[in-house]
Amino acid sequence: MIYWNVGLAKRMACSDDDKATLPFLIRDLLALATKAQQEGIRSVQGEPVVAKNDILVFGFRLLSEGMALEAFEEILAVLLITGDKSGFEFLKQCLFAETLLSIAAGDTIDITLRKLAPYCGVEMAISLLTILEEENLPGKS
Amino acid sequence: MILNTISNFYDQFRARSANLGDHERDILLDEAKRFVHVIIQTRNGDKQALPSAVKEEKRKPLRFAYSLIMASTSPAYIRQAFHTAGLTATRDQAECCEIEMLIVGTELALKNAHPIVIMQTMAAFLGFSVFDATHDWLIEHLQTKTRSEELILPGDLPEIILNGEKSDGEIARAVRVAGPDLAAATFSGCPNEVIDYIKSICFDDLGSVLFDDNIDDARTRLSSDEIADAQNAFYELLESFSANTGNTKIVAHEEAEEVRKSKVDESLVSDVSNLILELDDKVLKSVLASLSPKTIASLVQMMQPMAHDRVFSTIPSGREKKVLDAIEGSAPLNQVELTRTAQLFAQKVLSTVSPHSKSLQKPLELPTKVRQLLSSILGRE
Numbered sequence: 001m002i003y004w005n006v007g008l009a010k011r012m013a014c015s016d017d018d019k020a021t022l023p024f025l026i027r028d029l030l031a032l033a034t035k036a037q038q039e040g041i042r043s044v045q046g047e048p049v050v051a052k053n054d055i056l057v058f059g060f061r062l063l064s065e066g067m068a069l070e071a072f073e074e075i076l077a078v079l080l081i082t083g084d085k086s087g088f089e090f091l092k093q094c095l096f097a098e099t100l101l102s103i104a105a106g107d108t109i110d111i112t113l114r115k116l117a118p119y120c121g122v123e124m125a126i127s128l129l130t131i132l133e134e135e136n137l138p139g140k141s
Numbered sequence: 142m143i144l145n146t147i148s149n150f151y152d153q154f155r156a157r158s159a160n161l162g163d164h165e166r167d168i169l170l171d172e173a174k175r176f177v178h179v180i181i182q183t184r185n186g187d188k189q190a191l192p193s194a195v196k197e198e199k200r201k202p203l204r205f206a207y208s209l210i211m212a213s214t215s216p217a218y219i220r221q222a223f224h225t226a227g228l229t230a231t232r233d234q235a236e237c238c239e240i241e242m243l244i245v246g247t248e249l250a251l252k253n254a255h256p257i258v259i260m261q262t263m264a265a266f267l268g269f270s271v272f273d274a275t276h277d278w279l280i281e282h283l284q285t286k287t288r289s290e291e292l293i294l295p296g297d298l299p300e301i302i303l304n305g306e307k308s309d310g311e312i313a314r315a316v317r318v319a320g321p322d323l324a325a326a327t328f329s330g331c332p333n334e335v336i337d338y339i340k341s342i343c344f345d346d347l348g349s350v351l352f353d354d355n356i357d358d359a360r361t362r363l364s365s366d367e368i369a370d371a372q373n374a375f376y377e378l379l380e381s382f383s384a385n386t387g388n389t390k391i392v393a394h395e396e397a398e399e400v401r402k403s404k405v406d407e408s409l410v411s412d413v414s415n416l417i418l419e420l421d422d423k424v425l426k427s428v429l430a431s432l433s434p435k436t437i438a439s440l441v442q443m444m445q446p447m448a449h450d451r452v453f454s455t456i457p458s459g460r461e462k463k464v465l466d467a468i469e470g471s472a473p474l475n476q477v478e479l480t481r482t483a484q485l486f487a488q489k490v491l492s493t494v495s496p497h498s499k500s501l502q503k504p505l506e507l508p509t510k511v512r513q514l515l516s517s518i519l520g521r522e
Contacts, residue, residue: 005148038310040342054269061272062261066348068321071258077146078245078265081154082238097143106318106382115142 014088022120023128025092026113029099030132033112036060036103055079055093059100069104076100095119153220154241154266160234161267169239170271172203173263174278176246179207181256181282202228202240206247216248242266256283257351276347283350289357292446294330294365295465298372302335307379309342315379316343325355326363326371329446364410365449366442366473406443406476409521413440413483414448416514420490425455428489434460438467439482442474480521487518 028049036044041063050056058079062072076097085093095116102112113132117125161169175198182190191211198204202223209222223229223244231237246263254262257279264275293299302312316324316339328336336356340349359368417425429437429452437456441449441464456464474482494507507515 005151008144008148008151037314038308040310040313043310058269058272061276061345063317064343064345064348065257065261066316066321066324066344066351067258067261071254071262073143073146074245075262075265076143077150078154078262079269080143080147081150082241082266083268084160094143094147101143104317106314118142 011086012091012094014091018088018091019121019124020127022091022095022124023131025095026116026120026128027131029095029116030109030113033099033103033107034109037106037109041103053093053096055096056100059097063100063104067104069101072104073101091119161238165235165238166267166271169235169242169267170264170274172200172239173242173246173260173267173275176203176206176243176250176263177256177260178282180210180250180259183210184256200239202243206243209247210250214251216251219248219251220244238266255351255354257347279347280350283347289360290447290450291333292330292360292368292450293332294369294372296330296369296372298327298376299331299335301376301379302331303338311379311382312339313343314382315375319375319378321351321355322359323371323374325352325359326368327375328352329356329359329363330365330368330372360446362407362445364414364442364444365446368446406479409479409483409518410443410445412514412517413443413486414445416487416490416511416518417444417448417451419508419511419514422455424490424493425451427493428486429455431489431493432486434463434467435471436482436485437464438471439474439478440486441468442471443479443483483518484521487515491515 032044032047032049035047041060044050045057045060050060055076059072059076062075067075080090080093080097083090083093098115098119099112102115107115117128120128175194179190179194191207195204195207195211198207205223205226205228209219214222223240228240231240242263245266246259249259249262260275260279264271301307319327324339328339336352340352344352363371420428432440437452441452444452453461453464490511
C-alpha cells in the first residue's frame with residue numbers, strides 16, 4: 001500500500017512516453033541488484049548506470065558504511081525530498097532508491113521485482129514482465 | 142516502499158538543498174560538524190562538552206538543540222519543541238534547511254544513534270555535493286580506537302567464513318540482512334582475523350569504524366550466551382541463502398527476535414559480571430572450585446565477555462573441559478533460575494570471605510563495590 005501525498009504525486013508526474021521506458025530501466029536495475037547480491041556491493045560500484053546517477057553512487061557508498069536499513073531509508077528520503085529533481089527524473093530517482101533499499105534488505109530478485117513493478121503502473125508492469133520473459137532475465141518467474 | 146517514507150516526510154521538509162548557494166551550504170555543513178563534534182566528545186565521556194557548547198555557540202537554533210539534548214528531551218517532542226520556540230517560522234531556505242537538519246540531528250542524538258548516522262543524515266539536507274567532505278571529516282574525527290580484547294567463543298562460524306565454503310557475496314548479503322546489531326553481536330565472539338575479513342568484503346573505511354565500535358559495544362553489553370545465540374542466528378541466515386529457499390528477511394527477523402527474547406535481565410548480567418571482575422583472584426578461585434560445573438555453566442549464561450574470560454582463566458585447565466561440556470548440555474534458564482544461580486554464587490562468595498571463627502565477629506573486609514554488588518544480587522526477589 002502506498003500512502004499517497006498530493007505534493008509528491010505532482011512532483012513525480014511524467015508523460016506516457018517517459019513511462020514507456022520504465023520497464024527497460026527496471027530490467028537494468030534487476031540485473032544490477034542480482035550482481036550486487038551475488039558478488040557484493042563493490043562489484044557494482046563501477047557499473048555505468050551507477051556512475052551516471054548520484055543517488056546510486058551515494059547509496060552504494062552508504063551501504064558500504066554498514067548503515068542500518070531504517071537510517072539508510074531516512075537518508076535517501078531526505079535526499080530525494082530536498083533535492084531539485086522533478087517529473088520523470090524524480091520518478092527515476094525514487095526507483096533507484098527503491099532498488100538500493102531492496103539490496104540493503106537482502107531481497108531475492110523476485111521480491112525486488114515486486115517492489116519495482118508498481119512504479120510502472122498496471123499496464124506497463126505487464127510489459128515489464130513480458131520483457132523479462134522474452135529476454136530470460138532474473139525475476140521472470 | 143520509499144514512497145511511503147517520502148510521503149510521511151514530504152510536508153514536514155520544506156527545505157530544498159538545490160536552493161542553497163555554496164556559501165550557505167558551507168556554513169550549514171560547518172554547523173552540522175560542530176553539532177556532531179559535541180556529540181562525539183560527550184559520548185567519549187567529556188561531561189563539559191555540552192554545557193560549554195551551549196555557552197559558546199552563537200547560533201540560536203544550535204544552542205537550542207544542545208539544550209534539548211542536555212535536558213534529555215524525548216525524541217518524539219523535538220519537532221514540537223522547535224516549533225514552540227518559534228524557530229520553524231521562517232521562509233528563508235537556508236534557515237529552513239538549518240532547522241530541519243538540527244531537528245533530525247537532535248532526534249537521532251537523543252536516540253543514541255552513532256555519530257556517523259547522525260552526520261550523514263544531517264548532511265543529506267545539503268545535497269550530494271557535501272558527501273565527500275562529510276566522509277573525510279568523519280574519518281578524521283572518528284579515529285579507530287584500540288581494539289577491545291579478542292573474545293573467541295567455541296563454534297564453527299570462523300572456519301565457515303574463512304574456508305571459502307560461502308562466497309563473499311553470500312556473506313556480505315547475510316551481514317546486510319542481519320543488520321548492524323546482529324552482525325556485531327555475531328562477530329564480537331570471533332577471532333580478529335574473521336573480523337578483518339568481514340570488514341574487507343563488506344565495508345569501506347568508515348563502515349569499518351562503525352563495525353569496530355558496534356563490536357566493542359557488543360563485547361561489553363552481551364553475555365557469552367547471547368553472542369552464541371547471535372552466531373547461531375547468523376549461521377542459519379547464511380545457510381538460508383545457500384539453500385535459496387524461503388524469504389530470507391522473515392528468517393532474519395525471526396532469528397533476531399529469538400535473540401532479543403532470550404536476553405536476560407541486563408542489570409543482573411551487569412552485577413554478576415562486575416562481581417566476577419572485582420573479586421580477588423584467590424577468592425574467585427576458591428568460589429569457583431566450590432561450584433559444580435553445571436552451576437558454573439548456568440552462571441556463564443549471565444556474563445559479559447570480560448567476566449567470561451576471567452572465569453575461564455581462573456578455572457584449572459583440567460576442570461575447564463567439564464565446564465565446557467556442561468555448557469554444551471545446558472538449556473537456557475528462565476529469569477527466576479538465573480536469579481537463583483546468581484544468588485547461590487553470591488552466597489558462596491560471602492561464605493568464602495567470612496571469618497571461619499565465630500569469635501572473629503569483625504565486619505567483612507570487602508571493598509565497598511563488592512559489598513554493593515552482593516547486596517544487589519541477594520536483594521532480588
